[in-house]
Amino acid sequence: MSNGWNESAAAWIAEMGDLGDFGRRFVLDEPMMALARRRAFASALDVGCGEGRFCRMLQPLGIRTIGVDPTEALVAHARAQDPGGDYRIGTAEHLDFEDQSFDLVVSYLSLIDIAQLDTALSQMTRVLRPGGSLLIANLTGFTTAGMVFGGRRPRGADKHAGYLDEHASLVRWGDISIRNWHRPLEAYMKGLLEIGLQLRHFSEPRPYGGPDEKVRRYLKAPYFLIMEWVKPGPAGPARA
Numbered sequence: 001m002s003n004g005w006n007e008s009a010a011a012w013i014a015e016m017g018d019l020g021d022f023g024r025r026f027v028l029d030e031p032m033m034a035l036a037r038r039r040a041f042a043s044a045l046d047v048g049c050g051e052g053r054f055c056r057m058l059q060p061l062g063i064r065t066i067g068v069d070p071t072e073a074l075v076a077h078a079r080a081q082d083p084g085g086d087y088r089i090g091t092a093e094h095l096d097f098e099d100q101s102f103d104l105v106v107s108y109l110s111l112i113d114i115a116q117l118d119t120a121l122s123q124m125t126r127v128l129r130p131g132g133s134l135l136i137a138n139l140t141g142f143t144t145a146g147m148v149f150g151g152r153r154p155r156g157a158d159k160h161a162g163y164l165d166e167h168a169s170l171v172r173w174g175d176i177s178i179r180n181w182h183r184p185l186e187a188y189m190k191g192l193l194e195i196g197l198q199l200r201h202f203s204e205p206r207p208y209g210g211p212d213e214k215v216r217r218y219l220k221a222p223y224f225l226i227m228e229w230v231k232p233g234p235a236g237p238a239r240a
């Protein structure tokens with residue numbers, strides 16, 4: 001079954017523009033970049049890189065990036081935007097890299113798109129160097145449980161029904177129609193703990209700009225979280 005990404009790619013690219021949508025530009029980018037800056041990471045793998053925006057943001061820090069994404073139209077756009085960059089077709093569940101290849105692995109709002117979470121987490125951890133970081137931005141479970149975004153929730157439907165059970169739903173807004181996975185927070189935490197990663201950072205970021213109305217709506221029901229998990233081993237150097 002298609003996850004809708006190829007069909008939605010053009011609309012997605014238009015919505016992201018160069019600067020990203022409200023959530024990326026005004027809630028996530030700054031804290032994600034602050035975490036990427038904290039250590040002197042030399043190499044990064046962005047899993048579910050989409051059209052490659054975050055790879056391009058990391059490169060000025062001197063980080064060699066590779067972006068992986070299964071959606072051909074998004075990878076083609078990433079390559080067109082950044083002809084010298086390295087963007088590959090692939091999935092989180094089958095990362096075609098040697099063990100311990102990267103200092104930093106990023107999942108920027110892609111875990112909700114990935115069908116086999118435990119396989120993906122084990123692949124991301126496998127390609128991470130000891131001491132390296134897995135940096136995650138994700139939607140909160142209370143958001144994904146009742147996710148309809150631009151669509152209308154059926155009258156009387158419970159917003160958080162089925163929170164504890166993993167399920168996929170089709171999410172539509174504008175010309176975008178994609179499949180997203182809902183999982184309770186426990187599923188992510190359990191998977192990450194069982195794989196032996198250590199939590200170094202957790203935050204529920206606040207908007208630092210953007211249109212008042214969007215900020216007000218976000219503060220009423222915040223929908224992002226950020227985590228940095230470290231693979232045990234000697235920590236790399238802090239950034240000078």
Ligand SMILES: C[S@@+](CC[C@H](N)C(=O)[O-])C[C@H]1O[C@@H](n2cnc3c(N)ncnc32)[C@H](O)[C@@H]1O
Binds near residue numbers: 016051071108
């Ligand atoms: C919400 S977008 C995020 C893209 C980008 N990281 C960003 O923040 O703009 C989710 C991405 O996950 C990708 N994706 C879907 N299934 C995937 C899988 N199994 N493994 C890796 N990425 C996947 C989609 O193609 C899409 O580009």
